[in-house]
Amino acid sequence: MYEIHQSSQEGHFSRLEKNTMARQGVLVQPYQRLKLEQVERIHRASLAILTDPGVVCFNRSAAEFFGDRGAEVLPIHQGSAACWLLKIPEKVITDALQSAPKVVKLGARDENNCLILDGREPRVYFASGSETNNWLEVDVEAFVSKRNPGIEVEFPVFRVEKGTVDRLAKAARLCEHLDSWDSFLRTVNIQDDDITNDNKDVNKFFASLNNTTKHVMSGLTELSQLSNVVRMSQLIAGGEEQLRENPIISFITCMVKSPLQLVDDTTQKAIEIARRGIPLVVSSSPMGGSTAPIREEGMVAQINAELLVGIALTQLVNKGTPVLYGSVPGRAHMVSLYDSYGVPEFNQYNIDCVQMARYYGLPCYSTGGISDVMVPGIQASVERLFSHILVTLAGPQYLHYAFGLLERTNTFCPVQAVLDDAHIGMVKRFVRQPVVTTDRISESLEQIRKVMGTSHKLYTRFVRSMLRSGEIAPPYPFEGKDMVDGTLLRARERMEEILSLPPSHIPRPVVDKVFQQVPGLLVRLRN
């Protein structure tokens, strides 16, 4: 493992580890695609990239931060914007890796829902993700057979709607009630007529926080709104100190534009978020074959370099900023050059990145459970389950994109999210560790001997207590009995059932305070 001096982190570890109120996620025995020598080779390649060719930086403050720590900062010309070429020495990265916390707590309105992400422990939590413009409704219509008009069958039909505040709130309510959905990463881009760039942040955070007691994560649209979002979160968490202890929100900043460019706007946002010590995902999403090498080793060396730069910056700004290694590597579709998530390489890249994060002991924000197709169905199920299983097996601490995403990252479908919850539940069962103890073996031998003494030779009797304790998997929740695949219809019924439950709103006096002190909130969101 990468040698990290952890003394500066010990206080932080012990405080977090004492916190027993946390969601369980699932602890896996990680699948190691890369051998240690390959991980180290990639690490060295990433360090080499950071000095040659280096990183193009469009943000003056970031260039200064790196320059102050001994990076070579060369002014260059790319278009009309001011920019610098940074050649970052290994020491800057090594120092950052030492100060970045190895355990990050993502808090929640209900502290039992908080997540403890420990970079040294492959415990996986599942989250939604992306900020899709589209929301896909699933309607049910009856169809009559042309050949036999006596046959009428119900099928799902799909309707594309735009993302709105109400729909974002609906998704948060679903998240609240779906067991595998550990953290709410905003699902849709809110595009209501009364939403502008200036009030988008407060409204998306409020709509999310007011409808789920789980952790809420989102990007920041306008830097000017950061203080308002933080103030709102403090009011909901119970105060400034309470928010620090229980960070109910966190941010994602994609400060890197691949290949190897630090964007001015998002880099500035990351700097400001880091200054406030709020948990932050440093993410990068290069596409193999277009904005990164298509071969695994080249892709991973580049994204790793990009993430190391971002993480280093957060630590230069504010040592100890809780940060996640946000790997979102994809592969380009060779017909359209769109991003493509259904291909096997997507899984390879992601698994490799999880290993890189573990090598550094950093909590990993990884990617899986997404599909290229526009609607739920066979292709969607195959593509998403492929990565749900494989990337989970790698043991990232925070697996995002795992619920409801279709058409790459353009569409969120709540019915698909209900299906994903069930499928992730099955994956979680599969990756659980085997319990082969002497006692269990003795119990099994006793069962075998007992059953062999009966005429029926059936083990069903011994299943009964396990059926109730949850030790064995229940039947597929959307199983059908007819000659028509009604999976989606049953998932839709489940969604309606959940949405009819009373929402877990923020207490009224707190909402009143939030509306008094935070500008820009839509009055119609006031419960």
Place this chain on the structure above:
Amino acid sequence: MTEDILTLLKENVIQGRVTQDDEGFDEGMVGQPGVSELIEKALAQGINPENIIKKGLTEGMNIVGQKYEVGEYFIPDMLASAEAVGAAMEILEPHLAKSGIKSKGKVIVATVKGDLHDIGKNIVSMLLRGAGYMVKDLGNDVDPQVIIAAVREDKPQFVGMSALLTSTMMHMKDTIEALTESGLRDKVKVIIGGAAVSEEFAQGVGADGYGADAFQAVRLVEALSTNMES
């Protein structure tokens, strides 16, 4: 006292406990008498076997059936209870005969010649026993002549045959023909089941009924019994 033991018996049927070694759903049941021990105790106390069946076993199984219908119980629970009732009936059988009480009926079951796949047949046996029928299980890979001999000796009302393989299902036809040749066909109702066969096949080979699953098989026997009585 009588009521207490019958209530306990009913409770243990619901919990699916054959003997004192079995666990039930409630904690701490291991070591307490199960259905087998309670039946012996009830008989020792001179409780009428018919009363034992009605108040203890049948009432217990009715509750199990209701729990299954509403999804509270699963098939393993149903089978455990049926197994408990089956064990009870085995103990009660000689006492029933002595008291002149007729059982609901006798069924001979077998998996046909050449076929070793008898899980379905075993489940049918357990459920039939649980429903109060006397079941003689001839096992698997059973030659038609063994079935004929058993029918002659035990005089059952029903013969149930199962087959999983398409290569063995025609032995059902052979067995039915053998029953006819032996002059026994009109003495028994023949029912069949198993993955290889269907309602259509049952009609084709001259069986009296087909059960798509174990529950349907029990319903079929109940329905045919009613017809026979009327």
